[in-house]
Amino acid sequence: MSFLEIRGVGMRFGGLQALDDVSFRVERGSVVGLIGPNGSGKTTLMNVISGVYKPTAGSVTFADKTIANVPTHQVCRLGIARTFQIVKPFASLTVRENVAVGAMYGRDGAKRTTAQAFDHASELLEIVSLARVADRPASDLTIPDRKRLEVAKALALDPDVLLLDEVMAGLNASEVDEALALLRSLSERGVTLIVVEHLMKAIMAVSTTIVVLAEGKKIAEGAPLEVTQSRAVIEAYLGARYVKRQEAARAVADARAAEGAR
Amino acid sequence: MAVATATAPPARRVGLGGITGSPLALKVVVGLLVLALAVPLLHNGYYENLFRGILMFSAMALGWNLIGGYTGYVSFGNVVFFGLGAYTSATLASHGIENVWVAVPLAIVVAAMFAVALGVPILRLKGHYFGIATLGIALAVQEIVANVDALGGGTGVTLHQAAWYSQYYYAMWLVCAGSLLVTWFIARSKFGYALVAIRENEDAAAVLGVNATYFKVAAWAISGMMAAAAGAVFAFSTGFIDPPSAFSVDNNVFPIVMVLLGGIGTVAGPVVGAILLTAINETLWSHFPQIHTLFFGAVIVIVVLFLPRGLLYLQNARGGLRGMIDSLSAYRV
Ligand SMILES: Nc1ncnc2c1ncn2[C@@H]1O[C@H](COP(=O)(O)OP(=O)(O)O)[C@@H](O)[C@H]1O
Ligand SMILES: [Mg+2]
Numbered sequence: 001m002s003f004l005e006i007r008g009v010g011m012r013f014g015g016l017q018a019l020d021d022v023s024f025r026v027e028r029g030s031v032v033g034l035i036g037p038n039g040s041g042k043t044t045l046m047n048v049i050s051g052v053y054k055p056t057a058g059s060v061t062f063a064d065k066t067i068a069n070v071p072t073h074q075v076c077r078l079g080i081a082r083t084f085q086i087v088k089p090f091a092s093l094t095v096r097e098n099v100a101v102g103a104m105y106g107r108d109g110a111k112r113t114t115a116q117a118f119d120h121a122s123e124l125l126e127i128v129s130l131a132r133v134a135d136r137p138a139s140d141l142t143i144p145d146r147k148r149l150e151v152a153k154a155l156a157l158d159p160d161v162l163l164l165d166e167v168m169a170g171l172n173a174s175e176v177d178e179a180l181a182l183l184r185s186l187s188e189r190g191v192t193l194i195v196v197e198h199l200m201k202a203i204m205a206v207s208t209t210i211v212v213l214a215e216g217k218k219i220a221e222g223a224p225l226e227v228t229q230s231r232a233v234i235e236a237y238l239g240a241r242y243v244k245r246q247e248a249a250r251a252v253a254d255a256r257a258a259e260g261a262r
Numbered sequence: 263m264a265v266a267t268a269t270a271p272p273a274r275r276v277g278l279g280g281i282t283g284s285p286l287a288l289k290v291v292v293g294l295l296v297l298a299l300a301v302p303l304l305h306n307g308y309y310e311n312l313f314r315g316i317l318m319f320s321a322m323a324l325g326w327n328l329i330g331g332y333t334g335y336v337s338f339g340n341v342v343f344f345g346l347g348a349y350t351s352a353t354l355a356s357h358g359i360e361n362v363w364v365a366v367p368l369a370i371v372v373a374a375m376f377a378v379a380l381g382v383p384i385l386r387l388k389g390h391y392f393g394i395a396t397l398g399i400a401l402a403v404q405e406i407v408a409n410v411d412a413l414g415g416g417t418g419v420t421l422h423q424a425a426w427y428s429q430y431y432y433a434m435w436l437v438c439a440g441s442l443l444v445t446w447f448i449a450r451s452k453f454g455y456a457l458v459a460i461r462e463n464e465d466a467a468a469v470l471g472v473n474a475t476y477f478k479v480a481a482w483a484i485s486g487m488m489a490a491a492a493g494a495v496f497a498f499s500t501g502f503i504d505p506p507s508a509f510s511v512d513n514n515v516f517p518i519v520m521v522l523l524g525g526i527g528t529v530a531g532p533v534v535g536a537i538l539l540t541a542i543n544e545t546l547w548s549h550f551p552q553i554h555t556l557f558f559g560a561v562i563v564i565v566v567l568f569l570p571r572g573l574l575y576l577q578n579a580r581g582g583l584r585g586m587i588d589s590l591s592a593y594r595v
Contacts, residue, residue: 050469072468082469090462092527093455101459104452105471114452153470 003028003062003192004049004161010057011044011216018044020216021058026161031183031193033207033224035200037237040213042196043085046163049194050082051075062161077107079160083150083167085196089138096121096134098149102156124152127182144170151182161192168197180205204228212236282449283528291530294537295439302428314431314499316540317438318492322517323524323532324441325488330518331527332454333481334461335385339396341514342403343373343486347493348508349407352419355497360422362433365494373490377483385478388464404509418504421497430499437495438533441488446529448484457481458527489517515562523565 004026011019019041026032034042047053049060051072060067063078070078090098099121103112112120125131128148133141138149147167154162168179176199183206187193197203203210203224210227212220214236220227227233235243282288301313322344330336347369354365384395408416423430448454456477459467464474497503517532520539525531542561546554 052465052469071473073471073473076469076471084466084469088463088466090459090466092462093458097455101455101467101472102470104455107471109452109471114450114455117452153466157471 002026005061006045006049006058007061008058009045009048009055009060011041011048011053012056018216019048019055019213022213022216022218023058024211024218024221026192026194028160028192029187029190030208031187031195031206033203033210034194034196034213035198035203035210036213039215040236041216042213043165044216045213046082046085046165046194046196050080050163052082073105076102076105076157076159079107079158080163081106081154081157081159081161082163083147083154083165085165087143087146087150089141089146089149091137091139093138094135095130095138095141095149096125098138099124099152099156102153106157108158121152121156124155127155128152129178144175147171155186159191161194162186163194163196165196166198168199168202176202200228282446283525283530287525287528287530287534288446291442291533295435295442295533299432299435302431310428310431312540312544314434316536317431317434318496319516319520319540320533320536321434321438321441321492322489322513323520323536324438324445325485325492326517327485327521327526327528327532328445328448328457328488329478329482329485331521331531332448332457332461333478335478335482336390336393336518337396337482337485338393338518339398339400339514340485340489340517341509341511342396342400343376343489344493344496344513345400345404345407345505345508346372346376346486347490348497348503349413349419349493350490351494351497352414352421352503353412355421356414356419360424360498362424362430362495362498365498366433366437366491369490369494370487373486374483377486378479381479381482382475385475385482400509400514404505407508408505414504416505418502418507419497420502423498423501427499430495433495434492434499437488437491440491442529442533444484444488445532449529453477453480461527519562519565 002025006025007023009019009022010017022041022045024032034045036042044053048055049067051067051070051074054068062080065078067075067080090101093101096118100114100117103109103117103120103124104114109117122131122134125134128151130145130148130152133145138146141149147169151164151167154164164183168176171179180202183193183195187206193206195203195206207224210220210222210224211218212227212230212233214232219232219236220230222230231243298313298317302310304310322340325343326337326340329340347366350369350372351362351365354361354368359365380399384392384399387395407413413419448457456467456472459470459472460474460477468474493508497508500507516539517536520535521532522535523538524533524535539561543554543558546557546561550557
């Protein structure tokens with residue numbers, strides 16, 4: 001049995017099929033890049049894996065448990081943590097208090113006193129470069145800092161699997177490099193990552209496997225280079241007409257080259 | 263996964279100013295509470311009634327603050343607990359047990375059972391729906407009580423008061439001090455942080471491991487216990503209760519306004535609000551007996567419009583003038 005398995009997952013919102021028969025396995029310690037155009041169902045899949053939504057078809061299993069049967073607040077105790085793409089800070093609490101809540105109620109939370117939870121939160125704020133605003137209310141944070149806070153809150157749960165939904169949006173180039181270094185170090189510590197990101201450079205740099213969604217369906221899965229060169233993926237991203245035009249252009253160029261060689 | 267860092271953790275701030283509110287205001291309130299112990303020594307019936315009223319409303323406001331302030335679930339029916347507490351005393355009295363010290367613990371148990379039984383279904387409702395459900399429950403319970411002859415029906419119940427009347431003052435003092443102490447403990451505990459996390463974002467709280475249903479029901483139950491204890495003492499101190507007095511609109515609305523006036527989601531705020539609103543009420547009574555209700559309504563509107571998070575918010579470390587402007591723009595429609 002595999003570590004984390006997504007099996008035939010479907011999610012329907014009224015008339016909209018946001019996910020349709022999506023299946024893949026996530027191996028322990030891997031870094032799965034989950035990509036796809038806007039509205040392709042990436043966030044919905046994160047919500048299903050983290051138990052926030054119950055799928056209307058199929059199942060997600062982790063540690064011999066079907067996530068849909070586990071209350072949302074217990075999913076993190078199994079070892080799955082996630083960030084929210086639309087950030088959800090506890091606005092009136094300080095940044096440190098935000099993270100401390102995770103340290104109090106997450107996987108090892110029962111073992112921590114309030115003071116220990118605050119200490120753990122402080123350590124995590126160092127890691128995500130938020131120590132400088134630790135005592136400010138979360139409502140004061142900029143968008144990139146709010147994304148960092150999401151990551152720190154998820155880390156406070158001591159996860160085995162971390163789902164990151166567009167946490168690099170809005171970061172500048174050097175901040176992206178910092179974030180990538182953080183992901184690598186988490187991965188080296190054995191945390192399994194599922195990363196949604198639009199920045200291809202970032203996805204290519206960290207992923208061991210890439211899964212591509214388009215209109216709720218899985219259209220490709222494999223090693224990064226292989227997947228990004230697949231015709232289906234390029235079509236999904238850039239449109240079928242773009243692919244045809246590219247192919248026509250290449251045919252013309254090839255013909256010219258052939259002519260030139262003659 | 264253990265994340266280790268070489269850097270020493272910066273100075274931590276456990277609950278300070280954060281969810282406990284202003285430490286200074288808390289000290290002042292505790293000081294006033296200690297002074298209030300001396301009121302019966304004045305042997306002045308007016309003052310004793312006035313201050314017992316403040317203690318009663320403080321306990322009810324502290325109760326409302328727990329569910330409405332800390333947890334963010336605005337209840338419009340907390341008077342139901344007050345009424346249940348009053349009727350616990352009345353029922354005991356009509357069975358010959360005319361003892362406030364027995365009635366208060368029993369009222370607390372009754373409130374807890376009622377809150378758990380109803381809380382599980384109605385705390386699944388979010389936002390305004392919860393508020394409307396609590397109002398419905400309060401009206402329904404009042405109606406039921408008015409129609410049960412064993413509870414005195416619509417005509418009410420008379421309770422015989424003990425010769426030592428000031429015991430009701432001290433009982434109310436204990437109810438208020440106990441409510442303040444419980445709130446203080448909650449605001450410094452993991453429990454308090456769970457409540458605030460639920461208020462700020464229930465989905466995010468759940469993902470962080472907070473069992474929202476459990477904490478909401480617990481908060482509502484503790485909130486109800488405070489109101490019920492106050493109600494149990496009230497029944498004896500007033501000597502007669504009927505459904506309109508036990509479930510009165512005033513006892514439902516005043517605690518909410520007091521919390522808003524004093525400082526929502528702080529430990530001391532509800533007591534500050536109870537003192538101020540009672541003072542305003544008394545002043546208006548003595549100067550404008552005819553149109554006092556009109557003035558009082560105006561005070562409520564002003565509080566809600568201009569001090570949506572209360573006076574204490576103004577001098578809170580995170581508040582100040584900017585805080586007030588922020589809260590105005592955040593809360594005003
Ligand atoms: N709670 C919801 N209710 C209704 N529709 C939703 C909900 N969540 C997502 N959707 C829809 O599902 C589709 C996939 O959305 P999403 O998973 O957010 O895509 P992505 O993250 O890949 O951009 C979109 O059409 C979106 O509008
Ligand atoms: Mg998304």
